[in-house]
Each structure stands twice: as structure tokens, then as C-alpha cells.
Amino acid sequence: MASSDDRKEQTPQQILKDVMRLCADCDTCRTMMEEDCAFFLELYRLWDQEHEDGVPVTESQLRYLAELCTLCGLCPCPKIPMDVMEAKSRYIEQEGMPLATRLLNDVPRMARLCGTFPKLVRAMQSNKVFGPLLRKAMRIHPDRDLPSFPKQNFFEWAARQGLDRRQAGDHQVTYFVGCTAGYLFPQIGRSVVEILQHNGATVHVPPQQCCGMPYLVEGDRKRTLHLAQDNMKQLLQARKAGDELIYSCPTCGYFLKKLLKERAYYSDPFQKSVDAAEGELKVPAPEKGEGQFWILKKSMYHDILKDDGYFSSIDPMERIRLSDHLFDFGMYLTRLHAKGRLATDFAPMPERLAYFAPCHMREQKMGRPYLDLLTLIPELDIEEVGNDYDCCGMGGVFGFKDHFHQKSLDLGEPLMKKIRDHAPQAIVTDCMSCRLQFYHCLPYPVYHPVEVLAKAYRSA
Numbered sequence: 349m350a351s352s353d354d355r356k357e358q359t360p361q362q363i364l365k366d367v368m369r370l371c372a373d374c375d376t377c378r379t380m381m382e383e384d385c386a387f388f389l390e391l392y393r394l395w396d397q398e399h400e401d402g403v404p405v406t407e408s409q410l411r412y413l414a415e416l417c418t419l420c421g422l423c424p425c426p427k428i429p430m431d432v433m434e435a436k437s438r439y440i441e442q443e444g445m446p447l448a449t450r451l452l453n454d455v456p457r458m459a460r461l462c463g464t465f466p467k468l469v470r471a472m473q474s475n476k477v478f479g480p481l482l483r484k485a486m487r488i489h490p491d492r493d494l495p496s497f498p499k500q501n502f503f504e505w506a507a508r509q510g511l512d513r514r515q516a517g518d519h520q521v522t523y524f525v526g527c528t529a530g531y532l533f534p535q536i537g538r539s540v541v542e543i544l545q546h547n548g549a550t551v552h553v554p555p556q557q558c559c560g561m562p563y564l565v566e567g568d569r570k571r572t573l574h575l576a577q578d579n580m581k582q583l584l585q586a587r588k589a590g591d592e593l594i595y596s597c598p599t600c601g602y603f604l605k606k607l608l609k610e611r612a613y614y615s616d617p618f619q620k621s622v623d624a625a626e627g628e629l630k631v632p633a634p635e636k637g638e639g640q641f642w643i644l645k646k647s648m649y650h651d652i653l654k655d656d657g658y659f660s661s662i663d664p665m666e667r668i669r670l671s672d673h674l675f676d677f678g679m680y681l682t683r684l685h686a687k688g689r690l691a692t693d694f695a696p697m698p699e700r701l702a703y704f705a706p707c708h709m710r711e712q713k714m715g716r717p718y719l720d721l722l723t724l725i726p727e728l729d730i731e732e733v734g735n736d737y738d739c740c741g742m743g744g745v746f747g748f749k750d751h752f753h754q755k756s757l758d759l760g761e762p763l764m765k766k767i768r769d770h771a772p773q774a775i776v777t778d779c780m781s782c783r784l785q786f787y788h789c790l791p792y793p794v795y796h797p798v799e800v801l802a803k804a805y806r807s808a
């Protein structure tokens with residue numbers, strides 16, 4: 349395995365070969381992830397091809413392998429998928445980003461295009477001649493259901509309500525909406541606002557862009573870092589003005605709260621801020637209690653524990669500050685409830701629902717805040733489906749891609765079966781990518797937990 353200084357010189361192929369060697373030596377994910385991750389399935393297939401059958405892995409096989417990691421975060425070592433992201437970025441730096449990939453990931457641009465050329469979208473969905481051609485140009489699988497963009501997006505609605513300007517109030521909350529709730533499912537954003545206002549908060553929706561996750565997964569480093577820095581600036585400014593910061597999309601949260609902060613604790617500014625002694629590294633140890641640290645010998649770890657990851661060009665203290673102050677909306681409401689400040693005037697809802705906790709939410713290790721909140725609704729029968737490794741298989745926009753569509757359905761099938769067996773009246777999940785996959789595979793309506801909570805307030 350290359351040291352962090354050698355890493356700078358490595359080609360994407362060398363990085364992927366290192367990943368293959370490490371995971372083949374360890375071998376844990378060969379059986380643990382075989383049903384849940386297309387990347388590991390392919391990695392071990394290629395390893396066996398080279399080492400058992402003597403057929404060397406080709407460059408195109410390595411390129412395809414990199415494509416298969418969607419950064420779902422389910423595997424045990426965070427370093428592995430981040431190394432794959434590094435390899436993807438180096439590929440894109442050499443090859444450039446294909447237009448179809450760029451368009452598919454740019455939800456705001458797609459929303460604008462669909463608003464401007466509604467006939468194009470209708471053609472893509474139903475025209476027997478142009479539909480397949482357009483899908484082919486966009487590399488979208490012919491059988492994949494396409495979402496439709498609503499006439500008014502959340503940001504337009506929020507501006508009409510005056511939420512784009514900071515208003516006076518004792519309890520100010522800044523909301524990071526994300527692209528999918530912003531442009532595809534504005535009812536989710538409106539429900540968040542409704543719940544906050546019902547609980548006496550003043551809501552602010554500052555200028556914001558895509559969180560950056562889709563670009564990170566596709567290997568567009570320049571755009572990922574640019575978006576991350578822009579959003580950080582807006583959010584930290586709001587925090588400085590006294591706002592609490594929330595998000596309702598687990599993928600935006602996983603990116604802004606967890607990934608951005610990776611390795612920031614090893615930086616010199618952080619070590620200085622916690623008075624680490626000469627020759628020591630202090631690493632936060634929340635498992636030991638608040639404000640506790642693991643103390644490590646620098647001489648042993650200084651080569652591997654460095655702030656030299658994907659986001660190291662961004663101020664580490666700002667990355668930590670954002671992570672410390674930005675909260676999942678379910679978590680935020682749970683904390684409000686613990687302080688006795690959450691309105692609980694919910695109307696009874698005699699329905700039978702199934703809750704699925706998405707990968708990027710599970711990876712934030714915060715329990716199941718929405719499930720706890722939904723049990724406050726009288727007469728609601730809600731049960732969690734899926735275990736810690738179940739995944740819908742959609743992988744952001746990967747399920748749309750022609751070469752990934754079938755894999756995406758196969759990966760999601762064990763979870764779909766569990767939901768079918770449960771036969772709920774509706775599915776509840778916080779992830780909008782899962783929602784698109786559920787719409788494609790199952791006959792049930794799908795809601796974000798905030799839509800259910802807002803409805804229970806409204807009905808009361």
C-alpha cells in the first residue's frame with residue numbers, strides 16, 4: 349500500500365490495484381457484502397480471475413470496477429470507498445466528464461430544462477421513436493421510470509413565502525433543502541417548514557447549491573470542492589448569526605456532516621485547539637463520553653493519521669464546525685422533544701406503514717429518530733423493515749444508467765421482498781433516491797417521515 353506522499357503520484361489504476369490487494373488480503377467483504385454491493389462482487393471476481401485463472405485484470409475492467417462504488421457507506425472501512433472516489437477523480441481528470449453523466453446529476457439544470465422543454469420530457473417518457481433515442485443519448489436504461497418535475501419547485505415557493513430572507517424571531521432555523529426535495533419533491537421541503545413553524549421557529553432558506561455528493565461519486569473533484577465550499581460558507585454564516593442548521597436529505601447530511609469532516613481531527617489547527625502535547629495526537633472519542641479523547645503517539649501514527657484526504661484543501665476547523673452544528677431534521681425534532689418543546693398535538697392516524705432507514709442515514713449512527721417521532725402519532729402502526737445491510741440498490745442516480753439498471757434492481761430485491769411480505773399501506777423513508785426505486789419496484793405510495801408528521805399536525 350502506497351504511503352500518503354507516494355499516493356499523490358499514483359495513477360487511478362494503481363490506486364484501484366491497491367484497494368483490490370487490501371480487500372483480497374482481508375477478505376471480510378467477500379462474504380459479508382456479496383449480496384449488498386456490486387463493487388465487492390466484481391472486485392473478488394477480478395482478483396480470482398487474475399490469481400486463480402492467471403488472466404490479468406484489464407484497464408477497462410478496472411475502470412468498470414470503479415464505476416460500481418456508489419459511496420453508500422455500508423462497507424466497514426471508510427478508507428476503501430474514499431480511495432475509489434480518488435481513483436474516479438483521477439480518471440475524470442484524464443478523460444473529462446461525459447455530458448450525459450453531467451446532465452443526469454445536475455438536478456437543478458434538469459428541472460430548468462424540463463420546465464423549458466416539457467415536450468422533450470414527454471417524448472422521453474412516451475414517444476416510441478424519440479423516447480429511446482433520447483434515453484440512449486442520456487445513457488438512461490429504456491425500462492427505468494423517470495420522475496416528473498413539479499411546476500413550482502421548493503425554492504420558488506420558499507421565495508414567495510419570504511423564506512429566502514432572514515426574518516426576526518427568537519428561534520431561527522436555517523434549512524439546507526438539497527436538490528431532490530428542492531426540485532423533485534417540494535412537498536417534503538414544505539412539510540419541514542410547516543413542522544418548524546408549528547413549533548414556533550422562524551425558517552430561513554439561504555442561497556444553496558447541490559451538496560456535492562453526486563459529483564463526488566462521479567469523480568468531478570473540482571465541482572465537488574467548489575459546491576462544498578459555497579454551501580459551507582452560507583451555512584456557517586447563518587450559524588454565526590445564531591441560527592440552528594438542519595437538513596432533511598440523509599445523503600446531503602452524510603456528505604456535509606460526515607464525509608467533509610473525515611481526517612480533519614488529525615490537522616495541526618485541530619491538534620492545537622485541543623492542546624495536544626508535543627508528540628501526541630488527540631482524537632475525539634465520543635464512545636468514552638463528551639469531550640473525551642484517544643491519545644495516540646505521533647511517532648507511530650503520523651504517516652497514516654494526516655489530514656490529507658479528499659477534502660484537505662478546505663479549512664479543517666470549518667469542516668468540524670459545520671459538522672458539529674448541522675443536524676438531521678429528525679434528530680433536531682427528537683432533541684426538541686427531549687427538552688419538552690415539541691408540539692405533540694398529532695391527530696390519530698389509523699394506518700399501517702413500513703419504515704426503511706436508508707444507508708446514508710444509518711451511516712450517521714444516530715439511531716432511528718424519525719421512527720421514534722412517528723410513534724408519537726396516535727393509532728399509527730409503523731414498523732421498521734430491512735436490516736443493517738439492506739439497500740434499495742438505487743445508488744443515487746446509478747439506477748437510471750443503462751449499464752447499472754439491472755444490477756440496481758438485483759441489489760434491491762431482498763429489501764423489496766421484505767416490504768412486499770410486510771404489505772404496508774405505504775412506505776416511509778427519508779431518502780428520495782430510495783423513494784424513486786420504491787416507486788419503480790413496488791405498488792405502494794412512499795412518503796418522507798416529515799410528510800406524515802406534517803399531515804398529523806394538519807389533521808389535528
Ligand code: SF4
Pocket residue numbers: 370371372374375376377378423424425428
Ligand atoms: S472494505 Fe475493509 S473489511 Fe471489507 S474487505 Fe476491504 S479492508 Fe476488509
Ligand code: SF4
Pocket residue numbers: 381384385386387388416417418419420421422423428429
Ligand atoms: S461504499 Fe457501498 S458501494 Fe462502495 S464499496 Fe462500500 S458498500 Fe460497496
